[in-house]
Amino acid sequence: MxxxxxxxxxxxxxxxxxxxxxxxxxxxxxxxxxxxxxxxxxxxxxxxxxxxxxxxxxxxxxxxxxxxxxxxxxxxxxxxxxxxxxxxxxxxxxxxxxxxxxxxxxxxxxxxxxxxxxxxxKVSPTVHVFPPSEEELSSQNRATLVCLLSDFYPSPVTVTWKVDGSTHSSGVETSASQRQSNNQYMASSYLTLSASDWKSANSVVCQVTHDGKSIEKTLNKSECS
The missing domain is CATH 2.60.40.10 (Immunoglobulins)
Structure with missing residues (x-):
């Protein structure tokens, strides 16, 4: 190892x-x-x-x-x-x-x-992607997707969002890695779309690059219905 x-x-x-x-x-x-x-x-x-x-x-x-x-x-x-x-x-x-x-x-x-x-x-991150809430869609007319990364080491990591296969750079905010109690790291990334863009999207991918390796987590729109 x-x-x-x-x-x-x-x-x-x-x-x-x-x-x-x-x-x-x-x-x-x-x-x-x-x-x-x-x-x-x-x-x-x-x-x-x-x-x-x-x-x-x-x-x-x-x-x-x-x-x-x-x-x-x-x-x-x-x-x-x-x-x-x-x-x-x-x-x-x-x-x-x-x-x-x-x-x-x-x-x-x-x-x-x-x-x-x-x-x-060295430990690769565990990645989870969460869809926007219905309350946010209806009250704020926007959609915020969350990509959570946990239990990885070392700390450097980059996150790329893709909507229907195309890289989406606007509306992205990624936190700095934070040390957990087990001395591994965690981080989070957020993608904010307009409600209409979210409704027209079929899939959203959170792509994580860590220690030269790429990990993708896909959120299919059909799974959020």
Whole structure:
């Protein structure tokens, strides 16, 4: 079974004057949830810290300071050790919520980074298409069809609507993928037609593209009568 990556990156930082020695870090790795991953940072002298940034632009959270100290509230699966000028961050039993950018900070004034990937099985979405309500048709003279996607991984997905075989791009709104409690994803897409267009249509297709594969769910007008 293939494993899909969740991105973990690693950076390094130092505070102080310009130094000649440069920080270096370990190469990217791929691990699965539950595995143990080690990330190394070297060349920064005798003082290191590690920081976690879960979303771009957010403030990094300190996970290790003073080489080996873990702040209150940081899970015990995070630990660090130092050997000479090399500091190693260890995540024992990696969890999906550990997906983040990790910064290595050294006491000489530099940043550097590398990538570490966490993975879980790729899963194609379950797709359901729902017809418009009779109330909407009669009171608002329009028809909104709903395509629900659930239980898929990884998160990137695109949705294309087709009416009687022709791609329909107007009146389409697709949500961003949202993480479910099982760490898979869900999304929804809406196609709004005029009541007359809906009444004249024979079939509507919600076509989902995920991980290079296409999944089609067809709603036949005859099934809605």
């Amino acid at each position: 293939a494993w899909a990556p969740l991105l973990l990156a690693v950076l390094a930082h130092t505070s102080g004057s310009l130094v000649q020695a440069a920080l270096t870090q370990s190469e990217p790795k791929s691990v699965n949830p539950g595995d143990t991953v080690q990330i190394t940072c070297s060349g920064g002298g005798s003082y290191y810290g590690w920081f976690q940034q879960k979303t771009p632009g957010s403030a990094p959270v300190t996970v290790i300071y003073g080489n080996t100290n873990r702040p209150s509230g940081i899970p015990s699966r995070f630990s660090a050790s130092t050997s000479g000028s090399i500091n190693t961050l260890t995540i024992t039993g990696v969890q999906a919520e550990d997906e983040a950018v990790y910064y290595c900070g050294a006491g000489t004034g530099q940043w550097c980074f590398s990538g570490v990937k966490l993975g879980q099985p």
